[in-house]
Amino acid sequence: MLGKVNHIAIAVPDLATATATYRDTLGATVSAPQALPEHGVTVVFVELPNTKVELLEPLGAASPIAAFLEKSPAGGMHHICYEVDDILAVRDRLVASGARVLGDGNPKTGAHGKPVLFLHPKDFLGTLVELEEV
Numbered sequence: 001m002l003g004k005v006n007h008i009a010i011a012v013p014d015l016a017t018a019t020a021t022y023r024d025t026l027g028a029t030v031s032a033p034q035a036l037p038e039h040g041v042t043v044v045f046v047e048l049p050n051t052k053v054e055l056l057e058p059l060g061a062a063s064p065i066a067a068f069l070e071k072s073p074a075g076g077m078h079h080i081c082y083e084v085d086d087i088l089a090v091r092d093r094l095v096a097s098g099a100r101v102l103g104d105g106n107p108k109t110g111a112h113g114k115p116v117l118f119l120h121p122k123d124f125l126g127t128l129v130e131l132e133e134v
């Protein structure tokens with residue numbers, strides 16, 4: 001069902017500081033910030049040879065990462081994103097197995113302009129899972 005790891009996401013309290021850490025301290029290539037109000041986050045992507053790291057900063061009062069950062073104010077690993085071929089087929093199979101799809105259950109357009117869905121961390125070993133159709 002799962003394809004490649006598309007990205008690993010880290011929630012951060014300050015995107016400029018996090019970008020400087022990856023760009024200046026670790027020498028990585030980091031994309032320009034992208035505000036995504038429909039997701040309640042601003043993101044940058046760290047480009048790596050085999051995958052990407054997504055750095056997430058809260059955007060707006062109802063950001064889904066606000067509670068996470070209250071518990072971990074310095075930031076922390078937030079989710080892992082797997083690529084899938086057919087997101088609706090995967091969703092239906094997971095729901096039939098008892099997994100909880102977050103939100104209204106319908107894919108949203110993610111940071112790469114592709115359909116994405118999130119799965120409840122309590123159903124996947126304490127890890128929030130994002131699926132992205134590629």
Ligand SMILES: CC[C@@H](C(=O)O)C(=O)SCCNC(=O)CCNC(=O)[C@H](O)C(C)(C)COP(=O)(O)OP(=O)(O)OC[C@H]1O[C@@H](n2cnc3c(N)ncnc32)[C@H](O)[C@@H]1OP(=O)(O)O
Pocket residue numbers: 009036039041043054056064065067068077078079081102103109110111112116118120121122126127128130
């Ligand atoms: C940029 C767009 C897109 C992309 O294309 O890449 C993105 O990545 S957007 C990223 C941000 N969006 C989301 O995270 C959407 C999905 N998230 C949610 O719906 C919610 O955040 C949540 C996962 C359902 C949690 O919300 P909520 O229930 O309101 O928070 P609680 O704090 O009450 O958490 C309940 C429970 O779950 C644990 N938890 C919460 N977040 C995580 C996490 N990221 N990883 C692991 N566990 C998590 C939390 O600790 C609570 O546990 P208990 O304390 O044991 O009850």
Ligand SMILES: [Co+2]
Pocket residue numbers: 007009054079081130
């Ligand atoms: Co993501």
